[in-house]
Amino acid sequence: MTRSTLLSALWLLAATAFAQQREIRNPHTTPADVAAGAKIFRGHCGECHGLKGEGGRGPSLITGVYYHGATDEDLFNNITDGIPGTSMPGVFFSGDQVWQLVSFVRSLSASKAAPPKGDIARGERIFREKGCQGCHLVRGEGGVNGPDLTLIGSQRSPEHLRRAIVAPGDKVLRDHWVAKVTLENGKSYSGFILNEDTHTLQILEQQQGLQSLTKRDFNRYSVEKTSTMPSFARQLKEDELNDLVAYLHSLERKGGSR
Amino acid sequence: MKYLPFLLLACTAFGQVTFDRLLKADAEPHNWLTYSGSYKGWRYSGLNQINKANVKDLKLSWVYQMPVTHRVETTPLVIDGVMYLSEPPSNVVALDAATGRQYWRYRRSLPSKINVCCGQVNRGVAVSGDRVFIGTVDAHLVALNAKTGAVLWDIEVADYKSGYSVTVAPLIVKDMVITGIAGGEYGIRGFLDAYDIKTGQRRWRFWTIPGPGEKGHETWSGDAWKQGGGPTWVTGSYDAEQNLIIWGTGNPSPDWNGDVRPGDNLYSDCAIALDADTGKLKWHFQFVPHDVHDWDAVQVPVLVDTEFQGRQRKLVYWAHRGGFYYVLDRTTGKFLLGKPFATQTWANGLDANGRPMRKQGIDPTPEGVEVWPGVQGATNWYSPSYNPLTGLFYLTAWENKGLYRKGDAEYVAGNRYIGSVPKIDLEDEPGYGAIRALNPKTGERVWEHKLHTKPWSGVLSTAGKLVFAASGGWITRDRQEMEAWFYALDADSGKELWRINLGGDMSTSAITYAVNGKQMVTMAAGSAIFTFTLP
Numbered sequence: 001m002t003r004s005t006l007l008s009a010l011w012l013l014a015a016t017a018f019a020q021q022r023e024i025r026n027p028h029t030t031p032a033d034v035a036a037g038a039k040i041f042r043g044h045c046g047e048c049h050g051l052k053g054e055g056g057r058g059p060s061l062i063t064g065v066y067y068h069g070a071t072d073e074d075l076f077n078n079i080t081d082g083i084p085g086t087s088m089p090g091v092f093f094s095g096d097q098v099w100q101l102v103s104f105v106r107s108l109s110a111s112k113a114a115p116p117k118g119d120i121a122r123g124e125r126i127f128r129e130k131g132c133q134g135c136h137l138v139r140g141e142g143g144v145n146g147p148d149l150t151l152i153g154s155q156r157s158p159e160h161l162r163r164a165i166v167a168p169g170d171k172v173l174r175d176h177w178v179a180k181v182t183l184e185n186g187k188s189y190s191g192f193i194l195n196e197d198t199h200t201l202q203i204l205e206q207q208q209g210l211q212s213l214t215k216r217d218f219n220r221y222s223v224e225k226t227s228t229m230p231s232f233a234r235q236l237k238e239d240e241l242n243d244l245v246a247y248l249h250s251l252e253r254k255g256g257s258r
Numbered sequence: 259m260k261y262l263p264f265l266l267l268a269c270t271a272f273g274q275v276t277f278d279r280l281l282k283a284d285a286e287p288h289n290w291l292t293y294s295g296s297y298k299g300w301r302y303s304g305l306n307q308i309n310k311a312n313v314k315d316l317k318l319s320w321v322y323q324m325p326v327t328h329r330v331e332t333t334p335l336v337i338d339g340v341m342y343l344s345e346p347p348s349n350v351v352a353l354d355a356a357t358g359r360q361y362w363r364y365r366r367s368l369p370s371k372i373n374v375c376c377g378q379v380n381r382g383v384a385v386s387g388d389r390v391f392i393g394t395v396d397a398h399l400v401a402l403n404a405k406t407g408a409v410l411w412d413i414e415v416a417d418y419k420s421g422y423s424v425t426v427a428p429l430i431v432k433d434m435v436i437t438g439i440a441g442g443e444y445g446i447r448g449f450l451d452a453y454d455i456k457t458g459q460r461r462w463r464f465w466t467i468p469g470p471g472e473k474g475h476e477t478w479s480g481d482a483w484k485q486g487g488g489p490t491w492v493t494g495s496y497d498a499e500q501n502l503i504i505w506g507t508g509n510p511s512p513d514w515n516g517d518v519r520p521g522d523n524l525y526s527d528c529a530i531a532l533d534a535d536t537g538k539l540k541w542h543f544q545f546v547p548h549d550v551h552d553w554d555a556v557q558v559p560v561l562v563d564t565e566f567q568g569r570q571r572k573l574v575y576w577a578h579r580g581g582f583y584y585v586l587d588r589t590t591g592k593f594l595l596g597k598p599f600a601t602q603t604w605a606n607g608l609d610a611n612g613r614p615m616r617k618q619g620i621d622p623t624p625e626g627v628e629v630w631p632g633v634q635g636a637t638n639w640y641s642p643s644y645n646p647l648t649g650l651f652y653l654t655a656w657e658n659k660g661l662y663r664k665g666d667a668e669y670v671a672g673n674r675y676i677g678s679v680p681k682i683d684l685e686d687e688p689g690y691g692a693i694r695a696l697n698p699k700t701g702e703r704v705w706e707h708k709l710h711t712k713p714w715s716g717v718l719s720t721a722g723k724l725v726f727a728a729s730g731g732w733i734t735r736d737r738q739e740m741e742a743w744f745y746a747l748d749a750d751s752g753k754e755l756w757r758i759n760l761g762g763d764m765s766t767s768a769i770t771y772a773v774n775g776k777q778m779v780t781m782a783a784g785s786a787i788f789t790f791t792l793p
Contacts, residue, residue, distance in 0.1 A: 042665050046679035051663070056682075081371055085327040090371035092419070092672030174685055197741030198710040198729055199757070225686075 024073040026106075028099035037104030040097060048087070053108040058088065063154045064109030075102045116158040116245050123247025126240050130232065138251065145206050146229060147176050147192075153251040161248045165241065168229040176227070179203050181213060182220040189213065193223070275337055275385045277432055281498055287721075288772035290336045292493075293382050293427040294641060295769070298561045299495035301643040302719050303770045307777035308792060309722030313746045313756045315792055319778060320358035322351075322787040329765055330782045333382040333427060333641075336771040341780075342385055342404070343787065344427075347378035348394035350402060356773045358789060362407035368396055373672060374423045375443035381493070381639075381766070382427030384435060386455050391435045393424025399437055399453060411458035415439065415451060420671045422446050427493045431503060431534050434461055438490025442508040442554065445485030445675030450494075450505055450530075452537060462537030466490060466507045466525045473539075474524035477547075482519035485669050487511030488526040492556040492639045497572070497588060502531045502540055504561065504574060504588070508554035512667035514622045515550070515677025522547035527555045529576060531591060541591030545578045546614060550621050551604070551662060552680070553579040553635055560644045560651065561588060566699060575698045577642055577653045579635030582608065583701045597701030599694060600636035600655045604629050622664035622678055632660025632689065633680040634712075641716030641767040643725065644698065648749050651698040652725050656712045658689025693717060693727045695752060705752035711741050716767030718779075723749040726779060728764035744768070744781050744788070760788055 042051060048058035059067065068078050079098050082090035091098065127133065135146035152161065163170060179201060181189040189211055191203035201221075205211045215221070236244065275291060283289070283296040287304035294301045308316065324330065328346035335342045341355040347368060352361040372378060372395050384391045388404045396418040401410040415437060416422035421444020429436045434452040442448070448466035453459065466488035468474040478486060487510045494505030510519060510526035525539075527546040532539055545555045560575040572588035581602030585595040593612025605614040620629050630636075634656065642653040660680055667677030683689075691712035695704040707727070715728040725748075730741040742764060745757035762784020770779045780789045 039666065042679060043667065043676065044674045047674075047676065051679050084370075087329075087377045089373045092371075092373070092670065195740055196710055198708075198743060 023071065024076070026072040026076070026099050026102050028096060029103050029106075033100045033103045034107050036097070037100035037102070037107075040093065040101055041104050044091065045101070053105065061105050062108045062157075065154060072102055075105060079105075116242065116249050118239075118242030118244070118246030120243075120246050120250045122240075123243035123245070123250075126236070126244050127247055130235065135229070144191075144204055144209075149248060149251055151251060153249045158245050158249050161245050162241065165236070165244060166231055166233040168227040168231060172225055172227050178224045178228075180220075180222045180224060181218060183213075183217045184219045185217070274387055275430075276387070277430070280386075280430060288336075289338065290334070290769045290771045292335070292384065292429060293333050294493065294495065294558050297496040297498060298644075299558045300560060300645075300719075301558070301641045301716065301767060302645055302721075304721045305770055305772055305777045306721040306723075307772070308720070308724065308770070308779065310724065310748055310755060312792060313722070313724055316746070316756050316758075316779070316790045317793055318758075319789045319791040321789070322353055322358040322360070324351075324785045324787070326785060329377045329379050329763060330785055331379045331381045331425075331766045332782055333766055334769060334780055334782075334787065335383060335385055336769070336773070336780075337385055337404075339773050340404075342383050342390050344380040344383050344392055346380050347372075348380055348392060348396070348400075350383055350390060350392050350407065352390075352404070352407065353787075355771060355778070355789075358787070364392075364400075364402055364407040364409070366394055366400070368394070369418070372396055372418055372423065373421055373444060373674075374425065374440065375674075379425050379765075380427075381425055384428035384430050386430040386433075386435065389455065391428045391430075391455075393426060393428060393437050395423045395425065397422040397424050397439070399424065399428070399435065399451075399458070401435075401455070401458060413453070413458040413460075416446070416449075420444070420446065421673070421675075426491045429493050429496065429503075430455070431496050434534075436494075436503060438492070438494075438505065440489050440491040442487045442489040442491075442511055442552075443513065443674055443676050444672065445487065445511045445669045446489060447484060447486055448488030448490055448507060448526075450490050450503070450532065450537070452534075464530070464532050464537045464539065466528075466530070467510075468524065477522040477524040479520045480518075485511055485675060486519065486523065486526065487513075488523075488528075489554075490556070491554075492558060495559040495561050496534065497531075497561055500540075500572070500589065501534045502588070503534050504529060504531050504559040506530075506555040506557055506559065506576075508556050509549055509552045512669075512675045512677035513550075513552040514662060514680060515664050515667045516548055516621070518667065519548070523549070527553060529555060529559060529574065529586060529591070531588070543584075543586050543591045543593060543612065545576075545582070545584070545612075546580055550664075551580070551629065552633055554638070555579065556639050557637065558641050560642060560698075562644060562698070564699075566594065575642075575644060575651050577637050577651070577655075577696070579631070579638055580604070580614070581631045581636035582614075583651075583696060583698075584612065585698070585701075586612075595699075595701060599653070599696060599701065599703065601630045601657055601659075602636065603659070622662035622680070624664055626661040626663040626681070628659050628684075629662055630659040631656060632658040632684075633662070633682045634658075634660075638714075639716075640714065641718075643717045643719040645719040645723075645725075645749055647721060647723060648695075648719075649698070650695045650704055650749065652693065652695050652717045652719055652727075652749070654713050654716055654727065655692045655694045655706075656689060657692065658712060659684065659687065688712075691729065693725065693747060693752070695725075695749075707747055707752045707754065709741075713764070715764040718768040718770060719749055720770055724755070725749045725752075726768040726770075726781070728760075728768075728781065728783070730764055742783060744783065758790075760784070762786070
């Protein structure tokens with residue numbers, strides 16, 4: 001190797017290292033860009049990701065968790081080229097328009113950037129003191145009469161969490177409907193519906209854990225879409241409610257899909 | 259064994275699929291020669307080794323796992339002991355139909371960016387002579403050698419960068435390979451093409467959206483026809499006696515916002531009958547003029563010659579996505595009968611010509627309007643079946659409503675051009691699915707096999723008086739909705755006689771064939787092909 005090629009090689013090495021460090025940032029982040037991105041999203045992305053990015057055939061985009069890379073550049077590339085091996089297609093928009101889409105997608109999880117007011121440690125204490133764990137699991141501890149809250153901060157907005165504490169009966173999501181089953185032999189079961197098909201039912205039974213039942217054996221079967229959780233509106237002061245919401249919001253996904 | 263003579267007959271032309279064999283596909287039920295089993299579109303097999311009495315003993319014979327991740331919608335063909343099937347996105351495999359062992363595999367190299375509305379899928383291949391044909395998601399048509407998988411020719415059907423793709427299984431007619439096109443969500447201008455089997459040269463093209471000066475163009479306004487849609491993404495049928503190719507067309511574009519396209523928008527959502535030699539339109543019947551709900555008419559046309567209302571007629575039976583079952587005259591396209599086969603809230607019935615009498619307030623709005631059936635329709639591309647022994651018409655039906663929302667639609671070549679984001683499943687009212695049997699001469703329901711979820715797969719019926727069907731599918735994979743049963747029903751009563759959990763999405767329809775004297779039943783589930791037989 002001559003001296004000049006050695007120098008060139010060293011220069012190239014340095015340039016590559018520099019390029020690797022340089023982060024590509026979204027140049028289109030004004031409110032007007034977000035609005036323009038929203039319009040494109042509605043026409044092109046919402047069919048799978050939901051009109052508000054809440055998910056559907058495609059994953060939710062409101063959690064701030066992106067499984068195929070979370071940098072601006074990752075989002076730009078995934079939108080432009082699509083994601084191989086999935087149903088996510090690429091698009092044929094201009095680069096500027098894709099950046100506007102990236103801005104809109106980011107805005108969907110903006111609440112993640114500004115966590116709710118309240119003290120997480122105090123919230124955790126309140127969670128234990130008020131007996132929430134009697135019904136709710138957090139990281140494997142607690143009961144199964146209510147939804148598992150281990151990842152609830154990734155799954156619900158602070159506003160949703162607050163509403164669920166003060167008015168739990170307002171809207172019970174399908175994940176938390178309860179199957180009540182009595183078999184021909186008199187045995188009865190009550191639990192969250194995990195899966196159901198034409199012939200069988202899989203539930204998380206409140207006392208007996210995971211149960212797979214055959215519909216042929218059913219005598220009675222009903223689905224309760226109401227909540228058994230009492231309202232905590234009167235039991236919590238405003239500060240305490242904020243702390244509890246802050247604690248629940250801190251229960252986040254660390255990777256994986258559930 | 260009843261079909262032994264046919265086996266011997268087939269040996270004389272081993273591996274060579276002539277036009278004559280395709281015309282007489284019924285005479286060799288041990289083979290599955292075309293997408294629907296025969297030109298008539300029945301998805302029916304004359305095999306009866308597996309029947310009502312013994313289907314309970316059906317056992318898994320072999321599994322072929324595809325090394326792919328896209329959804330599988332393929333219908334395999336079986337020719338003299340060799341199974342030819344497509345793998346998504348656009349690969350072809352030849353297997354030993356007795357064991358599932360692979361002979362060869364054609365793996366297509368594709369551009370990195372391809373837009374297909376609902377996944378990079380393929381519904382099957384066609385075989386003629388010693389050639390296998392596949393349409394590709396980058397909108398090419400490819401001819402392969404049936405013994406080696408080597409490429410004989412590879413031609414561009416349309417520009418994939420403008421949203422065109424080929425997902426449909428081709429159909430061989432005479433010395434031509436007929437292919438449709440997909441892209442109804444990308445503002446394509448739809449067509450049906452015929453290519454020379456030997457050279458790949460195009461013989462004719464029928465534009466499903468007529469241009470200036472062509473009949474039907476007056477049903478469009480301005481330049482809307484240029485992106486008018488009308489794709490042809492499910493294989494049609496062939497009436498040899500009249501030399502007519504009968505094929506269904508899909509939605510006009512943009513799907514849910516019809517403001518830019520006032521008029522009936524011919525020939526979207528139509529049954530079209532084309533002269534096979536020239537591609538000229540003989541007749542058409544439009545199921546939904548000016549569709550704004552995405553109710554494609556891409557169902558397989560079921561061709562039956564029978565006595566109808568007192569005289570012998572050539573008929574087409576057609577259960578359309580919008581929820582009505584139709585009987586059409588196959589010589590003229592004349593509407594003869596129409597009746598809902600599922601709940602629908604958009605029409606006050608059909609008039610004397612079969613035109614729907616639309617209700618007010620059913621068109622999509624920015625806020626959304628609830629209409630039955632939902633966006634995926636009361637049925638869709640899933641194959642129906644006609645069984646000459648029971649005289650019944652079998653189909654997959656959905657009981658569901660959708661929320662139809664209207665949005666902006668701006669055409670940018672290669673991007674989605676749909677004008678909305680409809681809601682397919684309403685969270686609290688997902689509806690349910692069913693396999694239904696209709697009396698095809700009246701549209702009356704004879705029986706129903708009710709399902710918890712809405713299937714994305716079609717039906718196969720056999721001379722064993724069985725209907726093979728499946729449950730579950732690719733959008734209903736939420737954990738409360740997942741089911742994956744493959745089962746056999748009594749074709750007379752709908753009673754379930756056998757079932758197995760295949761554990762994966764089923765988005766196609768079963769086939770049956772015989773090899774070494776044993777009847778086999780094949781169904782794709784997840785990324786695998788499962789084949790069953792009696793012990």
